[in-house]
Amino acid sequence: MPLRQTEPLAPGRTRSTDLVDELAANGRLAHDELVALITGATQADREYARRRAAAAAQEHFGNRVFVRGLIEFSNHCRQDCLYCGIRKGNREAERYRLDADQILDCCAQGYALGYRTFVLQSGEDAWYTTDVVVDIVSRIRAAYPDCAITLSIGERGREAYQRFFDAGADRYLLRHETATPEHYARLHPAGQALSTRLECLRELKEIGFQTGAGFMVGSPFQTPDHLAADLELLADLRPHMVGIGPFLPHHQTPFGDRPAGDVDLTLFLLSLVRLMLPTVLLPSTTALGTARAGGREQGIQAGANVLMLNLSPQDQRAKYLLYDNKAVTGEVAEMTHAVQRSLERIGYTMVVDRGDHPEVAR
Numbered sequence: 001m002p003l004r005q006t007e008p009l010a011p012g013r014t015r016s017t018d019l020v021d022e023l024a025a026n027g028r029l030a031h032d033e034l035v036a037l038i039t040g041a042t043q044a045d046r047e048y049a050r051r052r053a054a055a056a057a058q059e060h061f062g063n064r065v066f067v068r069g070l071i072e073f074s075n076h077c078r079q080d081c082l083y084c085g086i087r088k089g090n091r092e093a094e095r096y097r098l099d100a101d102q103i104l105d106c107c108a109q110g111y112a113l114g115y116r117t118f119v120l121q122s123g124e125d126a127w128y129t130t131d132v133v134v135d136i137v138s139r140i141r142a143a144y145p146d147c148a149i150t151l152s153i154g155e156r157g158r159e160a161y162q163r164f165f166d167a168g169a170d171r172y173l174l175r176h177e178t179a180t181p182e183h184y185a186r187l188h189p190a191g192q193a194l195s196t197r198l199e200c201l202r203e204l205k206e207i208g209f210q211t212g213a214g215f216m217v218g219s220p221f222q223t224p225d226h227l228a229a230d231l232e233l234l235a236d237l238r239p240h241m242v243g244i245g246p247f248l249p250h251h252q253t254p255f256g257d258r259p260a261g262d263v264d265l266t267l268f269l270l271s272l273v274r275l276m277l278p279t280v281l282l283p284s285t286t287a288l289g290t291a292r293a294g295g296r297e298q299g300i301q302a303g304a305n306v307l308m309l310n311l312s313p314q315d316q317r318a319k320y321l322l323y324d325n326k327a328v329t330g331e332v333a334e335m336t337h338a339v340q341r342s343l344e345r346i347g348y349t350m351v352v353d354r355g356d357h358p359e360v361a362r
């Protein structure tokens with residue numbers, strides 16, 4: 001009996017698939033077109049974007065996924081972001097700090113397992129003065145000349161950033177959080193400003209860091225207009241890395257009763273970012289994996305090409321809680337191998353590589 005063709009081989013053209021093609025061709029769309037795409041794309045249109053994004057990632061990176069060793073070294077924070085579980089105002093948070101020796105122990109464990117990028121992330125903790133951070137970076141640089149060092153420690157200022165870079169840090173992650181000043185003001189207390197954040201991003205890029213911006217999907221008060229502005233900011237800034245994950249509530253914050261961000265919309269935005277910035281380093285975030293079982297793998301299938309796995313000591317990992325229900329995965333070697341296998345199941349390979357942005361050679 002002849003096979004019955006129940007589905008067209010190629011999806012029908014729609015306004016949204018045209019916009020996806022235009023985004024891929026030009027690296028940008030007009031604001032209204034981005035809003036139309038974000039609000040109007042059907043599931044089939046999103047699937048079209050996903051396939052195109054996966055093909056773009058394949059073209060530049062093959063089926064390789066870069067793995068980063070994340071070290072969450074302090075949850076003290078001077079900032080009071082309304083969405084974040086480690087905000088200064090959360091008196092219930094159990095605070096901790098790792099010293100330089102403990103951080104180097106995490107690197108040693110990661111290095112033995114094949115990690116060649118260490119991402120040092122913390123709240124904005126003044127205990128780690130510029131000199132202390134420079135000392136930590138210098139020691140990692142001396143011990144692991146073949147590894148990349150990424151910092152994600154917030155707003156510090158040009159002089160400090162320059163000293164971190166000179167000490168051997170290669171990359172810096174600082175999400176812009178939202179590109180719309182009025183929205184930024186609803187997510188942060190007075191005294192925290194989008195302009196400061198953007199100034200930091202500009203300085204980091206000028207200094208020569210591979211720089212990462214990004215935002216949460218579904219943060220309180222967010223509209224499609226805001227998301228379109230976020231994509232426009234990325235098209236202008238052209239960061240080397242983009243961190244996107246769903247907003248997830250933390251019960252000890254003012255947004256504790258807000259709904260979580262939509263996982264499918266997050267995946268769609270990952271695809272759009274891959275199409276806008278084809279060579280960008282794009283993590284499939286922990287938040288995505290927390291929001292949905294298998295979410296991190298779906299992120300890779302939507303165009304992401306980076307995974308950050310946690311090398312922090314297990315007892316401290318449970319205290320770095322930005323949102324509720326964070327998966328505190330087990331022992332590092334076991335967790336690494338489990339993720340490796342889950343990538344292989346979807347046709348990808350975890351690679352031992354610094355995984356620099358293709359346009360950067362240090």
Ligand code: SAM
Pocket residue numbers: 083084085121122123124152153154155173174175177215216245246247248249250287322323
């Ligand atoms: N202090 C540094 C900074 O501000 O860049 C790094 C640590 S900060 C906790 C890292 C990121 O976590 C933020 O940029 C934010 O987007 C994300 N984050 C914080 N709270 C979150 C939440 N409730 N849900 C999802 N992501 C969150």
